[in-house]
Amino acid sequence: MDSSTNEVAHEYLPYFRAYKDGRVERFFGSDRVPALIDGSQSGVCSKDVVIVSETGLSARIFIPAGATKPGQKLPLVVYYHGGGFFMGTPFCSVYNNSVSSLAAKANAIAVSVDYRLAPEHYVPVAYEDSWAALKWVASHCNGEGPEAWLNNYADFHRVFLAGDSAGGNMVHNMAIQASVEDLNGVKLSGICLIQPYFGRQDGGVDKCWTFVCPTTSGSDDHRINPSVDSRLSSLRCNRVLICVAEKDNLKERGLFYSETLRDSEWVGEVEIAETEGEDHVFHLFNPNSEKAVALLEKIASFINQHNAG
Known part of the structure; x- marks a missing residue:
């Protein structure tokens, strides 16, 4: 050979x-656990949907088992998984369990997006898939979309984006895209970036980014460096939660994103939630730990804070 x-x-x-x-x-992320239409034991029902048959773009939808009552509307969270743009799926045990837990804790519908991965599909395919999925979700806002759970139970006045690591990067970029391209009239209530992946504060980019995006221009690529994006002040949501971990080498990038937002002309509320003594995406691999439970409660509270407003 x-x-x-x-x-x-x-x-x-x-x-x-x-x-x-x-x-x-x-x-990592190669296992696949089945969706759970009967959520009587777990407390959460789930189903898989195909969004674009030509590309295979799909998603797993989660809904609290006791929430499917006539007339009841729940917050809607569109979730983008992490994995550096090259691994992970909504169907693997780690993300299935994590997003299911979020749906249960926040009493919300969650749509976990299965965007295509590098190197089989280099960036910008992941962003294109993620935007197509968000537009598909928004197509249900008048109760006339193809998915009954979204038509019947999603409150399109309470729509959030959330994601971890590369998914946090995706959240930012989808929110920016929503500021320049209409989402069927849907406006975002808030976005949650969990230990997000951006370029370094000194302007550098990692080997990971140049691998998944060979055509990148480097540190002046707005997808990885929000500080060079002239659209930042138009970010179409009023509230941003950035979750960082003390020992995470991406911590400074999350803080830099917060500083960049505050220094822009964006008018909104940005909050930092730091977990002490933990490393990158600790909550995915030790979800029952005290600090992981606290992080989940923080995110759920962020989603439901809007409910009381």
Whole structure:
């Protein structure tokens, strides 16, 4: 065998390795747990939906099992998973359990988006898929969309975006896109970025970003560096929650995003929630820990704070 076939193009051990010949090994997010239409035991029902059949764009929808009552409307959370744009799905056990827990704690409908991944599909495909999914969600606002759960139970006056790591980056970029392109009249109530992935404060970008986006212009790419985006002041939501972890090497990037928002002309409320003594996406791998439970409660409170307003 030609030894060149074993040359590594990018790796993020112990979770991911891509070879220069195009082969990909994913050691995270490759499992798939079934959706749970009967949520009597778990407290949350779920189903899988195809959004764009031509590309395979799909999502898993979660709804509290006791919430499907006539006339009852619930907050709607569109969730973008993390994984560096190259791994993870809504269907794997980690994200299935995490988003299910969020739906239960916040008493909300959650739509977890399965955007396509690099290197099979380089950025901007992930952003294009994520925007198509958000437009699909918004198409239900008049009760005439293809998905009954959204038509019947989603409150389109309480729509939130949330995501972790690369998904936090996705949340920001989708909210920016919503400021320049209409979402069927739907306005975002708030966005939650959980330990978000952006470029470094000194203007640098990581090898990860250049791997998933070979065409990037680098530190002046607004997708990875919000401070160079002239649209930032038009961010179409009134409230932003940024969750960071003390030991996370992305912590400073989350704080920089907060500073960038505050220094722009955006008129809204930004809040930082820091978890002491924890590392990146700790809540995904130890969801029952005291600090992970506290983080979940914080996010749920952020979603439901709007309810009382």
